[in-house]
Amino acid sequence: xxxxxxxxxxxxxxxxxxxxxxxxxxxxxxxxxxxxxxxxxxxxxxxxxxxxxxxxxxxxxxxxxxxxxxxxxxxxxxxxxxxxxxxxxxxxxxxxxxxxxxxxxxxxxxxxxxxxxxxxxxxxxxxxxxxxxxxxxxxxxxxxxxxxxxxxxxxxxxxxxxxxxxxxxxxxxxxxxxxxxxxxxxxxxxxxxxxxxxxxxxxxxxxxxxxxxxxxxxxxxxxxxxxxxxxxxxxxxxxxxxxxxxxxxxxx
Numbered sequence: 060x061x062x063x064x065x066x067x068x069x070x071x072x073x074x075x076x077x078x079x080x081x082x083x084x085x086x087x088x089x090x091x092x093x094x095x096x097x098x099x100x101x102x103x104x105x106x107x108x109x110x111x112x113x114x115x116x117x118x119x120x121x122x123x124x125x126x127x128x129x130x131x132x133x134x135x136x137x138x139x140x141x142x143x144x145x146x147x148x149x150x151x152x153x154x155x156x157x158x159x160x161x162x163x164x165x166x167x168x169x170x171x172x173x174x175x176x177x178x179x180x181x182x183x184x185x186x187x188x189x190x191x192x193x194x195x196x197x198x199x200x201x202x203x204x205x206x207x208x209x210x211x212x213x214x215x216x217x218x219x220x221x222x223x224x225x226x227x228x229x230x231x232x233x234x235x236x237x238x239x240x241x242x243x244x245x246x247x248x249x250x251x252x253x254x255x256x257x258x259x260x261x262x263x264x265x266x267x268x269x270x271x272x273x274x275x276x277x278x279x280x281x282x283x284x285x286x287x288x289x290x291x292x293x294x295x296x297x298x299x300x301x302x303x304x305x306x307x308x309x310x311x
Contacts, residue, residue: 076283082213083276084287089143089295092150096136099157103264104129108164111257112171121171125164132160144295151274158267159196165261166192169237169254177241177250187240195233195265203269234258 076084087095112118112125135153138146170188173179206212237258241251277284284291290298 076286078213079208079210080280080283081287082210082216083207083273084280084284085216086288086291089147089150092147092154093140093143095154096139096157099161099267100133100136103260104132104157104161104164107257107260108161108168111168111253112164116175118171118175121167121175125167128160129164132157142294144293144298146292148277148292149274151270151277155268155271155274158264158270161264162192162196162261162268165257165264168257172250172254173241177247184240188237191233191236191240192261195261196268198233199262199265200269200272203266203272233262 109125109129112121132153136157139150139153143150166188170185173184173188234255238251238255241254
């Protein structure tokens with residue numbers, strides 16, 4: 060949720076920035092960004108993502124393929140846990156890359172279930188799963204651009220009704236694809252259910268990859284970002300100093 064302080068700044072600058080751009084300049088506070096990292100990495104990546112990888116039957120190949128990018132993104136996350144204010148700008152690039160990593164780990168979990176646990180053979184299931192993974196990431200980012208420039212985000216933020224059938228079709232397409240793949244190669248209802256659930260979560264983490272575009276959008280429009288959020292990217296100490304100065308001026 061956006062803080063009241065940030066909402067107030069948005070109201071001030073609405074007349075100066077077009078609605079499409081303004082709808083994309085809705086940021087959480089650095090403190091909330093830090094909370095996102097703790098929540099999503101711990102629950103979505105470490106617990107849900109790695110659990111199928113390290114579970115029975117264990118495979119060193121799949122473990123290393125998932126563990127290495129997980130360690131790298133975790134090391135990168137440290138700077139946002141230490142100082143989320145100073146690194147507020149690059150947080151959006153980080154969170155987008157995290158989305159790629161988390162979705163990739165889910166992809167590995169599905170493939171591991173197919174080949175190690177369900178004893179599937181041949182390269183076709185791997186190719187089909189990889190294609191679904193790529194289509195999901197590309198599709199989500201194309202839908203993000205469509206939502207931005209069609210004014211969908213602006214309508215959502217103003218509680219106006221919109222047609223999101225194309226979003227539902229995209230998500231259901233990926234889930235259905237993984238379901239059919241597991242259904243064809245196994246008669247285990249349990250494994251099929253697990254794969255469908257992981258596919259559903261993959262749609263969520265794949266959405267986080269749109270933050271990569273948001274990072275470059277912010278970088279390109281930093282002047283507008285600063286108009287809406289004057290403290291954006293500043294250390295917390297400098298933000299506090301500015302707040303004190305404003306209070307002193309009001310008193311005077």
